[in-house]
């Protein structure tokens with residue numbers, strides 16, 4: 655099958671070509687999918703997209719008119735694709751339902767401990783032979799209460815690590831995970847979890863029900879001096895409300911791997927440009943905010959599985975098999 659890979663970087667090409675082993679004809683473009691760039695898909699039966707590509711109804715309609723019959727997402731989350739519209743236009747959408755949950759969970763812990771122990775500041779200081787400790791005071795994570803918001807695959811992996819640190823585990827989820835219960839997690843409604851947790855880590859998907867789950871009201875419920883970590887999707891957090899909570903000094907630290915307006919910013923080098931996103935610029939000014947550019951998934955193991963599953967999805971689609979990664983089954 656001819657497949658156009660949108661929003662592709664050198665690492666996408668490297669891992670997808672290694673997984674492909676010549677089965678499909680893969681073409682690569684650095685362009686993100688939108689209404690204009692959809693025309694590039696002409697002559698391709700399938701396209702492969704990532705988290706910030708636009709899979710809205712008008713774009714899907716355009717793709718269908720060009721003969722695109724399948725979309726292979728290189729991600730678990732699929733909030734950027736209108737599945738109902740895809741069904742209407744006869745496009746099969748597939749995702750990578752499972753890849754290393756450890757990649758994301760371990761990155762959440764990296765954000766937490768960088769903020770807590772200020773290793774990013776220590777790195778800069780010691781390179782200038784400044785070995786003073788002022789401003790680097792952290793706290794023991796051992797004995798802290800951790801609120802895991804979303805206790806699926808990644809939430810479970812995160813909870814397991816925090817259990818190893820010696821933390822008390824609280825969980826919030828629409829469906830309880832027995833494996834989390836086995837770790838000793840106590841499930842609570844969100845409004846009871848937030849006031850008790852010293853660390854809150856978000857692992858629910860972005861859905862209409864979870865958009866701005868962390869907002870002015872829920873931020874007000876958080877324990878003063880708590881850490882908030884978001885490695886899931888930017889839209890879970892109302893960034894304006896978060897900025898206000900930070901301005902009032904109510905949080906010890908905020909670690910974000912995702913940002914609600916990351917589309918057009920993340921995965922790009924904008925270091926020689928003026929970035930006009932005032933909200934992001936303001937967030938960057940807080941010394942207790944640490945932002946990474948949606949890199950939580952970015953381990954060798956995870957990227958290998960993403961590539962292999964994507965190619966398997968394309969194989970199955972080409973052979974007429976509807977595997978478990980298909981999101982557009984009726």
Ligand SMILES: NC(=O)c1ccc[n+]([C@@H]2O[C@H](COP(=O)([O-])OP(=O)(O)OC[C@H]3O[C@@H](n4cnc5c(N)ncnc54)[C@H](O)[C@@H]3O)[C@@H](O)[C@H]2O)c1
Nearest residue numbers: 731804805806807808827828829858859863885886950951
């Ligand atoms: N930053 C990254 O690189 C990266 C990489 C992979 C995944 N993610 C994000 O992490 C999210 C979680 O991934 P996962 O593999 O753990 O998914 P999962 O499906 O295993 O777990 C999600 C959990 O959220 C719960 N949930 C769903 N809707 C809910 C609601 N309305 N209220 C409360 N709980 C709800 C589910 O019951 C489930 O337990 C993904 O949806 C994706 O957005 C981010």
